[in-house]
Amino acid sequence: MLPTPAPVRASNPRLAELLARMTLEGYGTLRAQSIRLGIPAGALRNYIAGFPLPDDVARDIEWMMELPDGWLDGPAAAESPVGDRTQGMMAPA
Template identity: 85%
Template sequence: MIPTPAPVHASNPRLAELLARMALEGYGTLRAQSIRLGIPAGALRNYAAGFPLPEEVAGDIEWMMELSDGWLDYPAAATTALVDDRRQGMMASA
Protein backbone atom coordinates (compact mmCIF):
# COMPACT_ATOMS: atom_id res chain seq x y z
CA MET A 1 0.00 0.00 0.00
CA ILE A 2 1.35 3.41 -0.99
CA PRO A 3 1.29 5.93 1.89
CA THR A 4 -0.84 9.02 1.29
CA PRO A 5 1.02 12.20 2.20
CA ALA A 6 -0.56 14.48 4.76
CA PRO A 7 -1.78 17.83 3.47
CA VAL A 8 0.87 20.52 3.67
CA HIS A 9 -0.01 23.77 5.41
CA ALA A 10 3.28 25.57 4.81
CA SER A 11 3.42 29.30 5.40
CA ASN A 12 5.45 29.35 2.18
CA PRO A 13 3.01 28.47 -0.62
CA ARG A 14 5.86 27.63 -2.98
CA LEU A 15 7.21 25.08 -0.50
CA ALA A 16 3.74 23.53 -0.28
CA GLU A 17 3.62 23.47 -4.10
CA LEU A 18 7.04 21.82 -4.29
CA LEU A 19 6.15 19.16 -1.71
CA ALA A 20 2.87 18.41 -3.52
CA ARG A 21 4.75 18.05 -6.80
CA MET A 22 7.30 15.77 -5.13
CA ALA A 23 4.48 13.58 -3.77
CA LEU A 24 3.18 13.14 -7.33
CA GLU A 25 6.67 12.17 -8.47
CA GLY A 26 6.89 9.36 -5.91
CA TYR A 27 8.39 11.19 -2.93
CA GLY A 28 5.24 10.77 -0.86
CA THR A 29 6.70 10.61 2.62
CA LEU A 30 8.35 13.31 4.66
CA ARG A 31 11.47 11.15 4.93
CA ALA A 32 11.72 10.65 1.15
CA GLN A 33 11.18 14.36 0.54
CA SER A 34 13.79 15.36 3.11
CA ILE A 35 16.35 12.99 1.61
CA ARG A 36 15.67 14.33 -1.91
CA LEU A 37 15.93 17.94 -0.67
CA GLY A 38 19.02 17.25 1.41
CA ILE A 39 17.63 18.59 4.68
CA PRO A 40 16.73 16.82 7.95
CA ALA A 41 13.19 15.44 8.17
CA GLY A 42 12.54 17.36 11.39
CA ALA A 43 13.52 20.64 9.75
CA LEU A 44 11.31 19.94 6.74
CA ARG A 45 8.42 19.08 9.08
CA ASN A 46 8.90 22.43 10.82
CA TYR A 47 9.07 24.40 7.56
CA ALA A 48 5.97 22.63 6.27
CA ALA A 49 4.21 23.45 9.55
CA GLY A 50 4.89 27.15 9.09
CA PHE A 51 8.30 27.83 10.60
CA PRO A 52 10.23 30.49 8.64
CA LEU A 53 12.38 29.06 5.85
CA PRO A 54 15.90 30.51 6.18
CA GLU A 55 17.33 32.05 3.02
CA GLU A 56 20.32 29.66 3.02
CA VAL A 57 18.05 26.62 3.26
CA ALA A 58 15.77 27.98 0.53
CA GLY A 59 18.83 28.46 -1.68
CA ASP A 60 19.98 24.90 -1.02
CA ILE A 61 16.52 23.52 -1.86
CA GLU A 62 16.38 25.59 -5.07
CA TRP A 63 19.83 24.32 -6.08
CA MET A 64 19.02 20.69 -5.25
CA MET A 65 15.76 20.80 -7.21
CA GLU A 66 17.29 22.78 -10.11
CA LEU A 67 14.95 25.72 -9.54
CA SER A 68 15.85 29.31 -10.33
CA ASP A 69 17.34 31.45 -7.57
CA GLY A 70 14.55 32.99 -5.52
CA TRP A 71 11.87 30.55 -6.77
CA LEU A 72 10.71 29.86 -3.22
CA ASP A 73 10.37 33.61 -2.59
CA TYR A 74 7.62 34.17 -5.15
CA PRO A 75 3.90 33.60 -4.55
CA ALA A 76 2.50 30.23 -5.58
CA ALA A 77 2.28 29.97 -9.32
CA ALA A 78 -0.47 28.70 -11.56
CA THR A 79 1.35 25.37 -11.47
CA THR A 80 -0.42 24.69 -8.17
CA ALA A 81 -3.58 24.23 -10.22
CA LEU A 82 -1.67 21.89 -12.52
CA VAL A 83 -0.57 19.78 -9.53
CA ASP A 84 -4.17 19.64 -8.30
CA ASP A 85 -5.38 18.62 -11.77
CA ARG A 86 -2.79 15.82 -11.95
CA ARG A 87 -3.71 14.62 -8.47
CA GLN A 88 -7.41 14.53 -9.45
CA GLY A 89 -6.53 12.58 -12.59
CA MET A 90 -4.46 10.08 -10.61
CA MET A 91 -7.28 9.56 -8.11
CA ALA A 92 -9.85 9.09 -10.88
CA SER A 93 -7.73 6.45 -12.62
CA ALA A 94 -7.10 4.48 -9.41
Protein backbone atom coordinates in the same frame (compact mmCIF):
# COMPACT_ATOMS: atom_id res chain seq x y z
CA MET B 1 -1.41 -0.27 -0.43
CA LEU B 2 0.63 2.85 0.21
CA PRO B 3 -0.59 5.28 2.87
CA THR B 4 -1.90 8.59 1.57
CA PRO B 5 0.18 11.47 2.92
CA ALA B 6 -1.58 14.28 4.74
CA PRO B 7 -2.03 17.47 2.74
CA VAL B 8 0.82 19.92 3.12
CA ARG B 9 -0.06 23.20 4.78
CA ALA B 10 3.29 24.95 4.63
CA SER B 11 3.32 28.65 5.39
CA ASN B 12 5.41 29.06 2.23
CA PRO B 13 3.04 28.43 -0.70
CA ARG B 14 5.88 27.57 -3.07
CA LEU B 15 7.25 25.01 -0.60
CA ALA B 16 3.79 23.45 -0.37
CA GLU B 17 3.61 23.39 -4.18
CA LEU B 18 7.05 21.77 -4.43
CA LEU B 19 6.21 19.12 -1.83
CA ALA B 20 2.91 18.32 -3.54
CA ARG B 21 4.72 17.85 -6.83
CA MET B 22 7.34 15.66 -5.14
CA THR B 23 4.55 13.49 -3.73
CA LEU B 24 3.20 12.95 -7.24
CA GLU B 25 6.72 12.04 -8.41
CA GLY B 26 7.02 9.30 -5.79
CA TYR B 27 8.56 11.18 -2.86
CA GLY B 28 5.49 10.68 -0.70
CA THR B 29 7.01 10.59 2.76
CA LEU B 30 8.58 13.34 4.81
CA ARG B 31 11.78 11.30 5.00
CA ALA B 32 11.97 10.81 1.22
CA GLN B 33 11.28 14.50 0.62
CA SER B 34 13.88 15.62 3.14
CA ILE B 35 16.52 13.35 1.63
CA ARG B 36 15.75 14.62 -1.89
CA LEU B 37 15.83 18.24 -0.69
CA GLY B 38 19.03 17.71 1.29
CA ILE B 39 17.65 18.92 4.63
CA PRO B 40 16.90 17.09 7.91
CA ALA B 41 13.38 15.66 8.23
CA GLY B 42 12.84 17.58 11.48
CA ALA B 43 13.70 20.86 9.78
CA LEU B 44 11.32 20.12 6.90
CA ARG B 45 8.58 19.26 9.41
CA ASN B 46 9.16 22.63 11.09
CA TYR B 47 9.00 24.54 7.77
CA ILE B 48 5.75 22.76 6.93
CA ALA B 49 4.40 23.69 10.37
CA GLY B 50 5.10 27.36 9.69
CA PHE B 51 8.63 28.03 10.88
CA PRO B 52 10.35 30.62 8.65
CA LEU B 53 12.40 29.16 5.80
CA PRO B 54 15.88 30.74 6.06
CA ASP B 55 17.28 32.24 2.85
CA ASP B 56 20.32 29.96 2.81
CA VAL B 57 18.12 26.86 3.17
CA ALA B 58 15.79 28.12 0.43
CA ARG B 59 18.74 28.64 -1.93
CA ASP B 60 20.05 25.14 -1.13
CA ILE B 61 16.62 23.60 -1.86
CA GLU B 62 16.39 25.55 -5.12
CA TRP B 63 19.84 24.32 -6.11
CA MET B 64 19.01 20.68 -5.25
CA MET B 65 15.75 20.84 -7.23
CA GLU B 66 17.30 22.81 -10.13
CA LEU B 67 14.98 25.76 -9.58
CA PRO B 68 15.88 29.40 -10.27
CA ASP B 69 17.33 31.42 -7.39
CA GLY B 70 14.50 33.05 -5.47
CA TRP B 71 11.81 30.65 -6.75
CA LEU B 72 10.76 29.70 -3.21
CA ASP B 73 10.35 33.39 -2.36
CA GLY B 74 7.67 33.98 -5.01
CA PRO B 75 3.94 33.37 -4.87
CA ALA B 76 2.60 29.91 -5.62
CA ALA B 77 1.88 29.31 -9.28
CA ALA B 78 -1.85 29.22 -8.51
CA GLU B 79 -1.51 32.75 -7.10
CA SER B 80 0.68 34.13 -9.89
CA PRO B 81 -0.92 36.29 -12.58
CA VAL B 82 -0.05 33.76 -15.28
CA GLY B 83 -1.28 30.78 -13.28
CA ASP B 84 1.14 28.37 -15.00
CA ARG B 85 1.88 25.67 -12.43
CA THR B 86 5.07 24.60 -14.17
CA GLN B 87 6.58 28.06 -14.63
CA GLY B 88 10.00 28.16 -13.07
CA MET B 89 10.10 24.43 -12.33
CA MET B 90 12.32 22.13 -14.30
CA ALA B 91 11.39 18.58 -15.22
CA PRO B 92 13.00 15.92 -13.05
CA ALA B 93 16.23 14.48 -14.40
